[in-house]
Amino acid sequence: MKELLRTKGFKTTPQRELIFDCFFSLGKHVTVDELYQKVRELDPSVGHSTVWRNLKLICQLGLAEEVNIGDGITRYDRTTPKPHGHFFCRSCKKLLEFDVGSVMGALVEAAHEVKFEPDGYKIEIQGYCSDCRQASRPNDAATGSANDERKA
Amino acid sequence: MKELLRTKGFKTTPQRELIFDCFFSLGKHVTVDELYQKVRELDPSVGHSTVWRNLKLICQLGLAEEVNIGDGITRYDRTTPKPHGHFFCRSCKKLLEFDVGSVMGALVEAAHEVKFEPDGYKIEIQGYCSDCRQASRPNDAATGSANDERKA
C-alpha cells in the first residue's frame, strides 16, 4: 500500500493510513460521513475534507469507485475484478450486489450497434429486499411511495 | 391533458400549460434549467420554482421520470411503455437510448434468486459516443479523463 502511494508520487501520512485502513475495514458502499465517523473513533482530529480527499485518492488509485444511486449521497465501492450490479432497497437503502456476467454480452453488443465505446457500467435495480418486504407486509403500499408525498 | 389534471384535482394555469407544452416539445432527458430557458423564451415572467414544481407534477402524473446519471443534475425523461437503457457520453453528456428487452429476463431472475422485488431499472453504460470519438481522435486519452484532473 505504501509502495503504491510512493510509486505514484503520494506521501504517506498518519491520517492517510488511518483513512485507508478504515475504508478497507468497513464494508462496501461507504459514504464520506460513514467513513468520517469511523475514522474519528480512532482519531478525532482528522478533518472531514481529509477523509473526502483521500476517498477521492482511493478512487484515483483504482481501488474504489463512486456509486451514485440518485439519493444525492455518493458512496464508495471497493473495485471488483468484474463489474457487478446493485439491488437498491428503497426502504432500508441497502445495496445488494449481483453478478452481471449474463447480461454484459447483450449490453456490449447494443453499444456496438450504435458505435458507442463503453468504459463503465451501472446496472441498478430498485425495489424492496426480502427483509423489508416481510417487515412491512401489512402496508407495503405506503412504503412503496417513499418520496412521493408532496402535499399529503 | 386538462382532463387528466382536473380529474386528479390539479388546476390548469397558463404557466402550467406552457410548461407542459414546452416539456413535451423538447426532446428527452431535459434538465430543469433547459426547460426553464425554453419556457422563458415564451413567457419571461415564469419562475424557476414553478418550472421545477411542474416537472415534479409531470412525474407524479406518471408522464415522466427522473433520471440521475451521477453528475448531480436531474434530468426528466418522458415515460416509455417499456424500460430502456442509456448510453451516457462522458464527453458531450448526451444520452442515447437502447432497448433492454434482451437483458430484462436475466435481471428479473437474478432478483428472484435473492428474493428481491424489483420495481425500477436503471441501466446506464458510460463511455464515448461515435461523434465524440471522431472529433477527439488525436488526443482521446486526454478526453478520456473527463473529471480526473485534480492537480494537473
Place this chain on the structure above:
DNA sequence: ATTGAAAATGAAAGTCGTTTTCAATTGGCG
C-alpha cells in the same frame, strides 16, 4: 356573475452534500 376556499405562483431564502481556499504543518529526498 359573484364569491371564497384551496391551489398555484414567483422571489427569495434555506438546505445539504460536495468542493475549494488558505494558512499552517509535515513527509521524505538530498
Place this chain on the structure above:
DNA sequence: CGCCAATTGAAAACGACTTTCATTTTCAAT
C-alpha cells in the same frame, strides 16, 4: 538536518434542489 512540495483542517464557497411566504389565480358552489 533543511528544504519544498504535498498534505492537512477549518471555514467558506458552491450549486442544485427544495421550501417558505405573501400574493395572485382558479374554479366549484352559490
